[in-house]
Amino acid sequence: MFAIDVVAYAVMSNHLHLVLHIDIELVNDWTDREVVEHWHQQFKGTEITQKFTKGEIVESFEINALKHSIAQYRSRLSDISWFMRCLNEPIARKANIEDNCTGHFWEGRFKSQALLDEAAVLACMAYVELNPIRAKMAKTPESSDYTSLQLRVKAALKGKQPTKLLSFIGNEQRNQAKGINFSLKDYLELVDGTGRIIRDDKRGAISDNAAKILTRLNISADNWIKITRDFGKIFHGPVGTLQELTSYCEHLEKRRRHFSRCCKYLEAS
Numbered sequence: 001m002f003a004i005d006v007v008a009y010a011v012m013s014n015h016l017h018l019v020l021h022i023d024i025e026l027v028n029d030w031t032d033r034e035v036v037e038h039w040h041q042q043f044k045g046t047e048i049t050q051k052f053t054k055g056e057i058v059e060s061f062e063i064n065a066l067k068h069s070i071a072q073y074r075s076r077l078s079d080i081s082w083f084m085r086c087l088n089e090p091i092a093r094k095a096n097i098e099d100n101c102t103g104h105f106w107e108g109r110f111k112s113q114a115l116l117d118e119a120a121v122l123a124c125m126a127y128v129e130l131n132p133i134r135a136k137m138a139k140t141p142e143s144s145d146y147t148s149l150q151l152r153v154k155a156a157l158k159g160k161q162p163t164k165l166l167s168f169i170g171n172e173q174r175n176q177a178k179g180i181n182f183s184l185k186d187y188l189e190l191v192d193g194t195g196r197i198i199r200d201d202k203r204g205a206i207s208d209n210a211a212k213i214l215t216r217l218n219i220s221a222d223n224w225i226k227i228t229r230d231f232g233k234i235f236h237g238p239v240g241t242l243q244e245l246t247s248y249c250e251h252l253e254k255r256r257r258h259f260s261r262c263c264k265y266l267e268a269s
Contacts, residue, residue, distance in 0.1 A: 008124075010129060010149075011146035012137075017131060021166055027074055027077050032052075035073050035077065036053050036069075040053060048062045084110050114240075114248065116247075117241060119218070119240070132145070132146075132147060152184065167180065182213055185209075186212055189207055190214070194225065236262075241267060242260060
């Protein structure tokens with residue numbers, strides 16, 4: 001329904017983690033009809049939008065209302081708040097039915113952080129996907145239930161990638177398809193090695209193949225382990241290098257770069 005890709009996820013016993021990619025180009029490329037059809041997958045819309053999708057005549061005095069609705073839907077279909085609303089509300093209703101109760105299911109509103117560069121995205125992905133291993137609920141990636149990592153491993157064993165997740169497309173190239181600009185094999189090897197170090201609480205070593213990613217990201221192995229173990233404790237706002245954080249603050253016209261001290265973990269040392 002949304003112009004939002006799921007990059008990584010982990011469903012834990014009392015919370016969940018998601019890494020999402022907003023595809024602004026996709027939602028802007030949708031025709032007005034496609035926008036309304038996507039919206040109607042979840043919501044009824046208005047009488048005018050219903051007439052529009054059925055191919056019925058929309059009167060001239062209704063055109064402005066139709067255009068307003070389409071613009072509103074187009075904005076919402078790339079909005080994380082609306083995405084989370086459509087995800088969380090059905091879960092809450094189902095949980096209340098199972099528990100035979102009423103009232104709030106979720107403790108509060110979701111928290112979100114902007115991931116400003118490739119290093120931030122991959123580090124957050126690994127942190128999210130290794131949640132069951134850190135919590136000692138699983139010993140290996142393939143045994144980490146309810147995670148995107150388990151889906152990726154199972155699909156990789158068949159030489160495929162999960163259709164419901166944003167794909168790895170190899171090293172960056174011109175005119176490439178949308179996806180994560182790294183080798184899936186290298187990423188799985190990196191996360192597997194990272195998980196072994198975190199699980200056994202030993203220094204360990206990242207393999208040479210997996211270290212290629214860290215070299216490209218300009219992150220030391222020690223910093224990588226620290227981030228993937230303590231991402232939620234280290235970062236409380238936008239995540240990225242100092243250069244990306246500066247650009248982000250300038251874009252939002254913020255004069256102060258809060259959380260800049262955390263940027264040191266996203267560089268070699």
